[in-house]
Amino acid sequence: MENWSLISLCVLLGLTSRWAVSFHSYSGAGKPPIFGDYEAQRHWQEVTYNLPVHEWYFNNTNNDLNYWGLDYPPLTAYHSLVCAYVAKLLNPEWVELHASRGYESHSHKLFMRATVLFTDILIYIPAVLLYCFYFCDGSSKQKVATALCILLYPGLILIDYGHFQYNSVSLGLALWGTLGLGLGWDLFGCLAFTLTLNYKQMELYHSLPFFCYLLGKCIKQGLTGRGFFHLVKISMTVLVTFALCWMPFLSDPKQPLQVLHRLFPVGRGLFEDKVANTWCSLNVLIKIKTLLSRETQLFLSMLPLLLKDGLLLPYVVTSLAFLFLSLYLLSALERSTEEELRLGLYRKHTQHWLPKLNLSRIIKWKFWFSLVAMAALSFTSVWLKPPAKLPDLFPVLVSVLSFLHFLGFIIYFNQVQLMEPQRKKSLKKTN
Numbered sequence: 001m002e003n004w005s006l007i008s009l010c011v012l013l014g015l016t017s018r019w020a021v022s023f024h025s026y027s028g029a030g031k032p033p034i035f036g037d038y039e040a041q042r043h044w045q046e047v048t049y050n051l052p053v054h055e056w057y058f059n060n061t062n063n064d065l066n067y068w069g070l071d072y073p074p075l076t077a078y079h080s081l082v083c084a085y086v087a088k089l090l091n092p093e094w095v096e097l098h099a100s101r102g103y104e105s106h107s108h109k110l111f112m113r114a115t116v117l118f119t120d121i122l123i124y125i126p127a128v129l130l131y132c133f134y135f136c137d138g139s140s141k142q143k144v145a146t147a148l149c150i151l152l153y154p155g156l157i158l159i160d161y162g163h164f165q166y167n168s169v170s171l172g173l174a175l176w177g178t179l180g181l182g183l184g185w186d187l188f189g190c191l192a193f194t195l196t197l198n199y200k201q202m203e204l205y206h207s208l209p210f211f212c213y214l215l216g217k218c219i220k221q222g223l224t225g226r227g228f229f230h231l232v233k234i235s236m237t238v239l240v241t242f243a244l245c246w247m248p249f250l251s252d253p254k255q256p257l258q259v260l261h262r263l264f265p266v267g268r269g270l271f272e273d274k275v276a277n278t279w280c281s282l283n284v285l286i287k288i289k290t291l292l293s294r295e296t297q298l299f300l301s302m303l304p305l306l307l308k309d310g311l312l313l314p315y316v317v318t319s320l321a322f323l324f325l326s327l328y329l330l331s332a333l334e335r336s337t338e339e340e341l342r343l344g345l346y347r348k349h350t351q352h353w354l355p356k357l358n359l360s361r362i363i364k365w366k367f368w369f370s371l372v373a374m375a376a377l378s379f380t381s382v383w384l385k386p387p388a389k390l391p392d393l394f395p396v397l398v399s400v401l402s403f404l405h406f407l408g409f410i411i412y413f414n415q416v417q418l419m420e421p422q423r424k425k426s427l428k429k430t431n
Helices: 002-021 037-050 074-090 106-134 140-151 154-163 167-182 186-197 201-221 226-249 254-263 277-285 312-329 344-350 359-383 393-430
Strands: none
Touching: 037 074, 037 106, 074 106, 074 226, 106 140, 106 167, 140 312, 154 167, 154 312, 167 186, 167 201, 186 201, 186 226, 201 226, 226 254, 359 393
């Protein structure tokens, strides 16, 4: 009973925070001629409802691809179609072909936000709660804090409810895939992750760990015996799921090729809106645009494109709430000893030259420096004007700082992962 009460509390707070954000502005509100992501999602509903499937990804008189053309995989298009049927029942004007372009109203805004909230309740929140309460170690308080930190993460709430990106669907399906593998239900895990690939192509970033884990498991079981049959079942699950998702586009070879062309466009490049942190950071020193053609850039690690949506107040509130949960409920700074952070390798490399170096204290300093730096950049981006010669100064600084965080985390977590097997072996010997 206690667990169910805590789960109910997490759900209530998670939903409350999402609905509170929904009463604020959204991307592109009242900004013709192309408006913003709000209009993109509404337009996809218009297109999928009024046009046959074979026209969804092609440019024609009824589907101008330069005006928010579909550029996500088929499962996103099917989701838009389902939403469109509901919209048609509520108000046909919302999805009327051509005439609904740029449509904005309070009731439609609530409908769009409700579609995001519904996918949260259906897919994302259950996966988060299952992970936190049944897979995470620790006390009930720690499990609640972990769940709230995930559910109240500002980035996901502001993007999904300000840009209607439905990231909770793709992330939720990916988490269900992870849970499936954790439970030993490999075929279910493969099904869930294949669905997330067919919902958003950016989930390709998560595909390598899934592939390596499942392949390693098959190899461990023996590729000449049980492992081989397990590999065949996994492969068939993936292929059948892809085939079902792409079936309406397989009648003509031009159809899947056009869909792929829409999913991986070269024309926008790597630098749109100064939010591709890695590329904007590197471009300060190495002018990638002048050295590489767009075709060459296509083969480098693309990042999701985000737009400013003006949600300053929700950004501040959700960020402070997230920070409070991390520091107070999870006691993040108190759990920063060298052993808990697994800094043994760093200690090994520094003990000869700096034997008295306090790595735990340095981590805390880095944490506070990170907060101060991001707060300062947030303030300057909103209230100060950049120099005339450097109009993109603040976005570039944000990108550089974000990239440095990303680089530090990827080095740290890879080091922990590589050292973990040795740590487990030593624990077994001790036991």
